[in-house]
Amino acid sequence: MKNSNAVDDLGSALKASKRGFIAAGFFSLFINILMLTAPFYMLQVYDRVVTSRSLETLLFLTIIMVFLFGVLGVLEWVRSRILVRVSNQIDQFLSHRVYTAMFNAGVKIPNQRTSQPLNDLTSIRQFLTGNGLFAFFDAPWFPIYIALLFMFHTAFGWFALGAGAVLLIIAVLNERFTKKMLTEANGENIKAQNLASSNLRNAEVLHAMGMLPGIMGRWSDQHKTFLGKQTIASDRAGVFSNLSKVLRMIFQSSILGLGAYYVVINEMSPGMMIAGSILLGRALAPLDLLINSWSGFNNARSARTRLQELLTAFPEEDRNMSLPEPTGQVDAINLFVGPAGSRTPTLKGVNFEVYPGDLVGIIGPSAAGKSSLAKAILGIWPTLNGTLRIDGAEVQHYNRDEIGPHIGYLPQDIELFNGTVSENIARFGEVNSDLVVAAAKKAGVHEMILQLPDAYDTRIGVDSGALSGGQRQRVGLARALYGKPKVVVLDEPNSNLDELGEKALSETMQILKQEGVTTFVISHRTSILKSIDKLMVLKEGQMQMFGPKEEVMQKLMSQKASEQTALRA
Template sequence: MKSNIFQPGYDELRKIRRQSRGLYWFTALFSMFVNLLMLTGPLYMMQVYDRVLGSRSEATLVALSVLVIFLYGTMGFLDYARGRILARVGARFQTALDRRVFDAMIRRSAVAQDSSAQTGLQDLESIQRLISSPVLGAAFDLPWTPIFLAGIALFHPWLGLLALAGGAILIAIAIANQIFTKAPTQKANMSSHKANLMSEEIRNEAEMIQAMGMRGASFARWQAVRTEALKDNMSASDSGGSFSTLTKTLRLFLQSAMLGLGAYLVLQNEVTPGAMIAGSILMGRALAPIEMGLGQWAMVQRAMKGWHSLAELLSKVPPETERTALPKPRAVLEVQGLAVVPPGSKAPLLRNVNFAVKPGQAIGIIGPSGSGKSTLARALTGVWRPAAGSVRLDGAALDQYPPDVLGSHIGYLPQRVQLFEGSIAQNIARLEQEPDADSVVAAAKKAAAHEMILKFPDGYDTIIRGGSGLLSGGQTQRVGLARALYQDPVIVILDEPNSNLDNEGSQALNHAIKQIKAEGRSVLIMAHRPAAIQECDMLLVIDKGTQTAFGPKDKVLQEMVANHQNIRKSTNAGGVQ
């Protein structure tokens, strides 16, 4: 049932894999010659023991040795070429899916906490590593194992039976390894992932942990998770290592047993000494792919899990359809009957919201904490899709614009501003590799951040590194505001824009809002502080996810004050009674 649900993802992965079908056939062809050339050693030993030592001919030994050098050189070249082909197949597979998986991961993570989204790129890398590793080469060698075992039987049936029994035991061990190590390996991977997430969370909040004396408590919390991960990893390692050791020991024993049985048959004059040595060498070669697979089974399991997780992610997030390019919209935003249900929830956080924004208007959105202001911001930027109703930009629904195009039309300053590793200019330019300097400076000036940035060691080229603490909260918010204003979006949405700003920053914010309005663009401001709505023309009041008022700012404020006074009078009257 589960595979049917995620079938589109499996089909997409197989389609990409089929692009390298020709290279896989080349690998199979090279593997055929490599395995045929593996017979060089056994045949050489047979000739040396049965012909050279019997005839005592040095010329024959030299001729055979020269031929063996050539054959081994050819085999080494083909094996090297096979490895290079598989490395490029792995790189081609990853390159073909990099953008698709990255987009799916961003789209899924933006609307839901999904483990398949969080590890998407790691899953893709695990598959690439398996394709490029010697394990896949061993998989191409595996079909030759029965042929080598049959070749041993040609020397003598007893030798063939010993080889067949040994091969069957090793295959049984491989199956048992897959069965008994699957659960411990999955548990170990989940525990390690949990520990890594917690360590990353602690690292990101290092300043707060240091300031509040939480190092001991945070270490104890992380150590408990880390210890559990270590236990799970040791359990998985012990389980897999026991099978790997058993396989190696059994293979060495089988080679010695092959020599012992061969020696007995030589004494009985049923095989030659050369056949005895050749049988032992062939036995080792026949079982080598199985031993390789068991030794690298953790990598195989990780890639198999990555394959299924990627199929799940790609099925949940299908490819985006091509959209007809629309002209740059006017600053007209219409919200009709909007209801928003957060991902993973069944109850709407917003219900029946209706308002319109015209060019040159600034609308303040106010309400108590948890009323749904940030939820509305996510819906207006297209991050969360409406469960009911619509959000239209200049008449077009938001999903009619490609995400990157929509982002260029709608500037967004989230409640918590996150800057990325890179220069300040790159952060303002929304991570463009080669930012347009004029646009970057213009956006910084509109956000009143230009003079502030010039005071940094390298100005706009100052590098921001994660957790460096180079910028204060207010400075970070100004850079975030400049990013929201980059390349003049027609709609600017500011969620608590002055939460970290001082008086000077608040004045700069109001100046930026006034300038946006003067340019015929529109602003929506989610705010608690009265200073943030100073330049607003209209007010939208949200309480408990419901729109309670919308209209001119002064009128709405008067109604709110009147209602407040009426409530107080009613309360006082009730108290008198």
């Protein structure tokens, strides 16, 4: 059961890290106080040392200045370390949650499988450790610097306020004119990356049939769209960034001229003139930094939005009460099944009872609903109506980590993962050598594995280049049989097998029957039917026949004979 009250996971992560942000803000307090070292040093040098010509005073002031700048450097280093650790804490707080939500999205929406959420989490972490975040810590000190400038001279204060207002307007305009385009550019970039990843997964097909130019052209069009929008956004951001930089330099120079005027009319000392210019630069620096780092902030904000949408759409599942280990009883009652997000069922009104140890063959033409039934048994696709129960409990009522070890699944498209053969068979849990070898022997693949370069320790990848199609399928079968599965679903288990492989598969199925394992076998090849007990015939999403194999086969033969007779007539 899903948590109906979706929690703001990102907000919770930030809240859990608030002590780190408070510490960073506390260090920012002293950092900004120490930033006054330069203007006050200049003030003392011009107004005290130059007028008194005291070298001892100059030496003393210089020692203090060097010491304070040293402390400033240490504090900035500590603040940076704090934010790095805060970002790591947020990553650790969210990474498992994001990975689980990303995985669930991939299961329920196969055509939208992407690792982009992990990239989004990285974008947020990188922003939290970059210079852009410092602008948010330093900007609140703008009024303090303005107050000091007013203390020097009211004209300085009003000039600084005007300069700050101008840069603030530029920041707002930058947000207004770049946010939408940057967001769209990021979206197009994600689409282009996902397309490239999809193409790489099918590299052999593209190479073999000379499809690379065409498919690369499609990627290129998507990439050009991204580049076009990014160029427009970057051009606009560049205008505001450069304008901000130029204006800040103009303001800093102009306040010197303003100060010189008041020095000439004896309303200000030369030291105040120099110190005022430095203070203004420090006051405007956060605003300038904010404008220049706006692209990174916008990327992080977009990443946060995408992550929140994902985490809201796939909230963390509540744990159900643990149920007893299943024995293999599988019942369907008026079962309607369809893909996630669809209200159109691909399996309609199916009813059956299967007992522990039954070997059930599922046949039917393409789009008959065979794979839909398999996904319903495995709990991958939701039931739109009716129920599918294992030992009297709906599949969704089991905790996945508890029911998973009792489920064996051999998909039509075998996916083996980066690791050793033994790790793949052991489902990347703790490798129990006895269970791994037992599963391999049960699948009739033990001798084949021993012929590999490093036997069970042979490393294989996602593409399983070290294994042929038939070998991959048999290793996948061993993975399905690892441990003590009670329900096994085999989707086209003999599609890549030769005659010896099919013989081994038949022997495997008999072993499963002897062990009381309920086995569903989906196949287009009739050679597998001799090993089964019951046969289910599906057509257009509906169950046409179900029962003992001999009875169903006899009905099928009678039906076929009747159709042939009708054709002759």
